[in-house]
Amino acid sequence: MAETAQYLTLGLAGETFGMAIRNVREILDMRPISRLPHAPEFMLGMIDVRGTGYPILDLRLKLDLPAVPPTEATRIIILDVPVAGRVVGVGFVADCVYEVTDIEESSLEQVPDVGGKWKSDYIAGIGRKGDRFVIIFDLARLMAGTDVSAGAAETPSNDLAA
Template sequence: MAENTEKALASYLTFTLGDEYFAAPIQRVREVLEMQPITRIPKTSAFARGILNLRGNILPIFDTRLRFGLETVIDSPKTRIIVLEINYQKESLLVGAVVDNAWDVVQYSSDEITPPPSLEDYKNAVFVEGILKLDEMFVMLINVDKIFSPSEMDTLTEMT
């Protein structure tokens, strides 16, 4: 009897923030939008860019650069909003993540994913669930459910 050596592949949408590459599971990506005007809400977290109208629904938008502790930049024609589905308290919430550029959908098997470093300096990057090697660069695999703390999720929920 022949052993099945095919490995299950998972698909990820890759995106960039500066020179760094990230990837989100494609099953959690609802769509990718071109940048559009965002309505700012006063007295929200610095990473909360505001809201926009997505086909009659309020979509909270966050600045991924600020959330990940990177410096801010001016939006460019390549700036995109990735609409992510985040699970929180047994509910599903759509949020928009502003990224420098959305790239391709790539497929990897689980044995190609390396766990993130367990060093003390990396403990705050709980949203990085693994690292993929793509050619000569590393791609950080994001767990979308861990991007925000519970209090930050409460803030995003209130925005909707």
Template sequence: MTVNKEESQYVTFALGKEIFAVPVEVVREILDYEDLFRIPNGPEYLLGLRDVRGQGVPTIDLRLKLGLTKTEPTANTRVLVLDIPLEERTLSLGMVADRVFEVIPFRRSQIEPAPEIGIRWSSDYIAGVVRRDEGFVVIIDLARLLSSGDTALLSSRYAA
């Protein structure tokens, strides 16, 4: 199989009307939403722990992390189970999305740098944006989205 260095695969998902993407290589699996084991005194965006094949995986509401309204689960709500490479380790994390669409390839030439103004979120954790007929797809840099304090909290305090 030939690997195309000019193209990368992404999983696209929605939060409200906005479309986001993460690299397919960090997505371990996509699960239906279910109630979670609530963790007392955790940050608001931390919904709780989810059992994923015998591992307790902390699960976040990405909408809250981005400053949007809390997710109201529907039949389309999914949890992306991610393995996010950090400097010294891999962080396993569940991330709630309103709906998951598809795996789609983006050519490097399609990915534009994050604009400094004109979007609702801080550009610090945006790896790039891709223009599509329906609008933009925002590619999230998960390691930058989760501050070092977040990753320490999620990986040590709630490790199974």
């Protein structure tokens, strides 16, 4: 029997992305975000969730996609993300969230090597769900070089590395 893993699938700019469900803390409706002065463009600011502050990143801007205004489907996904040797709580804004789905680990394909510079280092692999491709995030590499220490909720380190 093939090994499967569960992924939360989400939509960004018409494409389907996935992240390991073990990293997902919760999914929230879009809400007001408190801006942080001098933060990078992709860091929208901070939100409070039951007394804990979380930095919020716009996945579109992090991936160099055009920004769009929030819709009824826009969600904030609170994740446990490995950053600089520790695990922190970070929120990602996605256009929409689809479902939790099983993807066979053996079916994950490598990122195509097309030569030249292509920002694909944040991709762990490409899975398939039906006739759709699901681009699986490598959260550690997606967050590499991102300083989210301003008020980030640190999680006790355990087996959460992506």
